Amino acid sequence: MDDCIFCQVIAKKLPSKMEYEDDDIAVFWDINPQAPTHLLVVPKKHIAKISDFKEEDMHILNKMVVIAKNVAVRLNLNEKGFRLVINEGRDSGQSIFHAHLHLLSGRRLMWPPG
Ligand code: AMP
Ligand code: ZN
Numbered sequence: 001m002d003d004c005i006f007c008q009v010i011a012k013k014l015p016s017k018m019e020y021e022d023d024d025i026a027v028f029w030d031i032n033p034q035a036p037t038h039l040l041v042v043p044k045k046h047i048a049k050i051s052d053f054k055e056e057d058m059h060i061l062n063k064m065v066v067i068a069k070n071v072a073v074r075l076n077l078n079e080k081g082f083r084l085v086i087n088e089g090r091d092s093g094q095s096i097f098h099a100h101l102h103l104l105s106g107r108r109l110m111w112p113p114g
Contacts, residue, residue, distance in 0.1 A: 001046040006098035010044050024060055025067050027103075036106025037077060041068045048097045049088045068103050077105040085113075 001007040008014040010026050019039055020027035030038040043060045047053055053061050065084070072082045082105035087094040 001098070004046055004098050005096055006040075006042050006100065007046055010042065020067060020071055022067075024063055027067060027071055030102070034102075035104040035109065037075065037082070037104065039068075039071060039103040041071070041101040041103060043099060047099045049094065050086050050099050051088060052099070064101050068101055072103060072105065075105075077103075081105065081109075083109050 005014065009016045009028060016028040016031075018026065018028045024044055026042050026044060027039055028042070030040050041064045043057075043064060045057070045060060047057060047060075050061075068084055072078050082103060085102040085104065086099070087102075
C-alpha cells in the first residue's frame with residue numbers, strides 16, 4: 001500500500017520512534033500525542049479498519065491486544081492505568097485508514113470520551 005502512511009512507517013520509508021516490532025505487529029509513538037504516553041499498535045498487514053478484519057485475521061487482532069498489554073506492563077503503565085482505543089469511520093475521528101490500537105496513559109483520562 002504505497003499511499004498508506006502506516007505501511008510506509010512499517011517499511012521504514014517514514015521515520016518513527018519504534019517501541020516494539022515482530023513479524024506481525026509494530027508499536028510506535030504517536031506523532032501528535034494526546035497523552036504523555038501515546039503509542040500506536042499496528043498490524044503489519046494492511047487492513048483499513050477494524051470491521052475489515054476477517055476470521056483468518058483474528059489472531060492478529062488478538063496479538064495487538066496482548067502486545068499492547070505487554071508494552072503497557074513493560075513501561076509500568078499498569079500502575080496508574082492506561083486506555084486502549086480503536087477509532088473506526090468518520091464520526092469516531094479515524095484519520096489513518098490502516099487499523100490501529102491507541103495505547104494512552106500518563107494522565108487522568110476523561111470518561112465519557114469527547
Ligand atoms: P486515528 O485518528 O484513530 O486514525 O489515529 C491516527 C493517529 O496516527 C493519530 O493519532 C495521528 O497523530 C497518528 N499519526 C499520523 N501520522 C503518523 C506518523 N507518521 N507517525 C506516528 N503517528 C502518526
Ligand atoms: Zn497500510
